[in-house]
Amino acid sequence: MEKGKLYLIPTPISGSDFNSTLTKKDVEIVSRLKYLIVETPKTARSYLASIELENSIREIEMRVFDEHSDLDNLQELLQPILLGNDIGLMTDAGTPCIADPGEEIVLMCHRLGIEVIPMIGPSSIFLTLMASGLDGEKFTFNGYLPRKPNKRIKSLRYLESRINKKRGSQIFIEAPYRNQVMYDDILKLSPELNLCLGIKVGDKDGKVTTMPISKWKERNVKLDKVPIIFILGK
């Protein structure tokens, strides 16, 4: 029997409308799927409610995969694919497998020879980098930097040294309630370094701003506890 495919479905990073998140072609594919692997069924259902489905939402079989899931059961999770059905994988907000869960499921698909189809969608990391004006030929996403103050500043100085060695733009994130302490530490770096803040990118009042640190210092910036993508670069 021919195996099904795994579709990686990005979900809205703001609002809950698939029409402003996916391409028309991919909305059509999602509308036909009968099997889904999701983080939170309630959230997944709210996204599905924004588009016209071919089947009743009750007919869609949802299996949950989150941080509590047993990695030994991955093959069971993928059972419908082995029986010839396509499955869609969606997380609560964002792009599966990029700073978001899903890697283990995808890697298992590669082991089992299952085709994995990534759908076009919003990634706040990529959207911010696009709109930053900073080096997009070379860049690193560093995830979270260390939390402890002395380790954080050390880590920021390491990123600065990478930029000076022509290793490209350095991207990182922070827990929203630590945005301000992160920002205050960034201002301790070289004044000519560029800092880009992607604040609530993907949201209708989202904004991407790039300035040298010297310019940021002239403003009295107070960051809200909202998702921010930080990029340092030349």
Added chain:
Amino acid sequence: MEKGKLYLIPTPISGSDFNSTLTKKDVEIVSRLKYLIVETPKTARSYLASIELENSIREIEMRVFDEHSDLDNLQELLQPILLGNDIGLMTDAGTPCIADPGEEIVLMCHRLGIEVIPMIGPSSIFLTLMASGLDGEKFTFNGYLPRKPNKRIKSLRYLESRINKKRGSQIFIEAPYRNQVMYDDILKLSPELNLCLGIKVGDKDGKVTTMPISKWKERNVKLDKVPIIFILGK
């Protein structure tokens, strides 16, 4: 006068249809733009032909920005924005500013206080990373590695050492006619390292495959001269 905005418009990486490239909401925005900055007007017009435009295509003012453009004239290029009009920036294939031109224009916008709005779209780098099953919490896009054989293998070994230091997935590209020599050199790395090849990603016969190098070695792989995203990781 209120300034216009700069929209960054991703273009198809395969085919020429905006409907399978952009979200419905963004197709509507593009259909209303009267000013565009493009790499090749002919290519831009073929994309615009795939959607319903509010104005006649002849009424759209296209200005060209490519590798020959004079960077001193950026402000002139942005003149319509300063006069209150929105401008769309699109390259020939892909995401503006990510391994694609456009950074200088965007940085100039930040200097002039012009808002930059990135649109959701296909990036073969991001699509491959999503579907690779490799580390998406930390990753580096390295662009092109050095061309000379001894420097290329040295560079690959450096990337391997970065992976071993937990610095995440290492992504790079190669000129299509050098795909095979790059691949042959990659096979000289540790057999347990994972190699992901994103071949013609975004195309309908595109494919993402991840296996340990030891498994790739068992196959007699001959790579075509097509766009490939290479990812090494654990």
